[in-house]
Amino acid sequence: MSFQEITQDIINHPLFIELQDVQHHGGENSLYMHSVDTAKCAYKLAQKFHMPEERVCSVTRAALLHDFFGYKWRSAQHKRYKKYYKGWKRVTHMHAFIHGAHAAHRANRIFGLNERQKAAITCHMFPLAPMPTNSEAWVLTLADKIVASKEVGETVGWHIRKMYHKVID
Numbered sequence: 001m002s003f004q005e006i007t008q009d010i011i012n013h014p015l016f017i018e019l020q021d022v023q024h025h026g027g028e029n030s031l032y033m034h035s036v037d038t039a040k041c042a043y044k045l046a047q048k049f050h051m052p053e054e055r056v057c058s059v060t061r062a063a064l065l066h067d068f069f070g071y072k073w074r075s076a077q078h079k080r081y082k083k084y085y086k087g088w089k090r091v092t093h094m095h096a097f098i099h100g101a102h103a104a105h106r107a108n109r110i111f112g113l114n115e116r117q118k119a120a121i122t123c124h125m126f127p128l129a130p131m132p133t134n135s136e137a138w139v140l141t142l143a144d145k146i147v148a149s150k151e152v153g154e155t156v157g158w159h160i161r162k163m164y165h166k167v168i169d
């Protein structure tokens with residue numbers, strides 16, 4: 001199956017399109033672009049690792065939904081939620097630790113996931129989240145890190161270009 005066939009129902013869903021308005025890793029990058037790029041990367045990796053077609057589909061859809069947590073983690077509301085916890089519990093309830101579990105829950109409610117996809121999304125922030133326990137989880141964790149490091153590099157370049165134009169203009 002092609003990437004488009006596997007993903008088009010999610011990509012055209014209004015709640016997924018909303019991710020276009022959420023900035024991610026700075027610069028001009030959105031959570032929508034990050035999610036689509038991570039899904040493309042997972043799709044290619046799964047094929048490279050000769051995973052069965054059913055698992056290629058499974059991990060591609062999981063990757064598309066891995067950051068579908070649906071809250072604004074920099075908002076006052078999310079800060080209030082964190083304040084509810086004290087000490088070490090507050091650390092473990094920080095966005096980086098919990099958003100995989102939230103994304104798995106929400107993605108399952110809206111799109112329906114199998115158990116392996118739920119586990120993969122929940123673990124994608126390993127080592128800040130539990131260790132991946134299936135092949136989809138390892139591919140997703142790897143794809144997310146490849147795409148995120150590329151984005152962070154591009155954001156640094158974006159800031160440097162902005163500063164350069166400020167100085168030159």
Ligand SMILES: [Fe+2]
Nearest residue numbers: 066067099125
């Ligand atoms: Fe994430």
Ligand SMILES: [Fe+2]
Nearest residue numbers: 034066067144
């Ligand atoms: Fe991500």
